[in-house]
Amino acid sequence: MYTYSEFDEAFVRTRVAQFRRQVERRLDGSLTEDEFKPLRLMNGLYLQLHAYMLRVAIPYGTLNARKMRQLAMIAERWDKGYGHFTTRQNIQFNWPKLKDVPDILDALADVGMHAIQTSGNTIRNVTADHFAGAAADEVTDPRPVAELIRQWSTDHPEFQFLPRKFKLAVTGAAQDRAVTAAHDIGLRLVEQDGVTGARVLVGGGLGRTPMLAKVIREFVPLPDLLPYLEAIVAVYNLLGRRDNKYKARIKITVHETGIDEIRRLVEEEFAARKPLFSGIDQTHLAAITAQFAPPAFDKGGPEDYQTWRHADPVFRAFTDTNVTAHRHPDYAILTVSLKAHGTTPGDATARQMRALADLAEHYGHDELRISHEQNVILPHVPKRHLKAVHAALAAEGLATANVGLISDIIACPGMDYCALATARSIPIAQEIATRFEALKIEHEIGELKIKISGCINACGHHHVGHIGILGLERNGVENYQITLGGDGTETAVIGDRAGPGFGADEIIPAVERLVQAYLDLRADPGERFLDTYRRVGIAPFKAALYTAEEAANAA
Amino acid sequence: MPRPFTPKVLTANDLILGDVVYMTADGxxxxxxxxxELIEDAATxxxxxxxxxxxxxxxxxxYLADAVAGLRGPEPVHFREAFRTRGPSNYRHGKQETV
Incomplete structure (x- = not known):
């Protein structure tokens, strides 16, 4: 876990002090909203439908108990007792009062956190594989590189007014859990001849023009990484369109310019910038890496883990879905679902946050992660403690055994909160989860990722959902479009649009018809929805969606 | 021919709380x-x-939002404006807590 240096501390405190004065000047009338808005956005403060919203960065999704408890304190003291974890590993507070925000930012600084660059046309919070440092399939922990990028990009003078926002994600594992292909820059850390470096992807993004990132360089050795990233962002800063907001992201720049020409320009820029890097970034990276040293794994052995699994079907179901293989044989990565059936995806109460902090401290080497799938992870839990952890989670309503299943839905805040939304997302997620819980078939269905966005900007990643749902407005009512076959992993695919959308009261039955079609079509219970879709194509699913509907209408 | 004016209310968010507010006839x-106030003409x-x-x-x-006259006063037309009169649908937070 990285601890703020004196420099980080001084920078964040200075920024809070500046913002405190800016809020005072806004409240006493010296600043107009036009003048104040860019200042508040620089510090993560939005105005939404019903209230202000503060978006706090959780760099590479990593927290410890102290930070989590501070988030709980903020939720209770200045908000309504809960927080919302987002698809970009941020936490959003939905009800802060403008006058309280400087105090909230100071409270964040107390634990080495901030809300800087969680908005605006800058490099945003750097995200990473939520199993970093723990996954069995990992080549190298992506977090030191992510932290280096956080420091490099924070207040980077050249990149404060980019054509549009800019998002980076880093993974160090074979399995891509960080959706790197849907980021402006995606980094996949790899080893080549004993040297660690990055496969660099550029120009990915969802939103109104979804595109998968393209490989710009197969291998950039770590010592070259910052100058190479700087070269990419510098090229984009000059070429990126500022005449049209919808064409301003780097995905459009890459698309219009062509990846080969972008590559040439970046190499040229890289050659010019590389000599300006003295190597101090590498000294610094080494110091950061030391702070992410793996915990001292205990030697307790798994004890009765398998016996418990055998004896207790509830515990078995929980560990079947929520446990992932750890690099240490006697450890588990435990995903705590924030998707209890019928609740709001990604929301945690202050009490739940404290319970998670306690568990991390007592059983999990003081580490917590937030996933882009809006769950919380205890990355290092000895298997012999899993029974106790499960019991503690159950007492707090946090033991839902549904990770990766149909009710583990990603949903953006949608029109329940967001000023940009065109329809609600949360109630659709709640209804799908409740419906399939009632049917008692989600374990039989197996892995199925539903992702819901309440507008075309796609914060809910609907394009890469196995079933994606996009909420729009049609003729004055909410309408939901379905995409099928999307995939956000290392085999990333943008989903196909199924056809005309469905009304709010038609969308749950439509999803049910899709699932029924899948159960009828799958070769065997081991064939996932996505695999079946890839094998049989869209036609039978379209038939299930629309033919049945037409028949019902005709009846 | 210009399109007939659709009645409107003037709405905004409170500076400190962020809560949705509407302008009354007395300003x-x-x-x-x-x-x-239900505003019935474009000039006003x-x-x-x-x-x-x-x-x-x-x-x-x-901004100005479409509204219609109802029994107890103006009512919102668009569902977005209806949501703004209440608060989110996942918790009883916002206006629906008290109003």
């Missing part, structure tokens, strides 16, 4: 949609909007 702010609407924009020390993001 004050109310938290209840039904207490808003333009003037009210200018007035609201000049009151940036009270409210943020003023």
């Amino acid at each position: 004050g702010w109310t938290r209840r949609h039904a207490e808003a 609407a333009d003037l009210k909007l200018l007035d609201a924009e000049a009151r940036g020390h009270e409210v943020v993001g003023a």
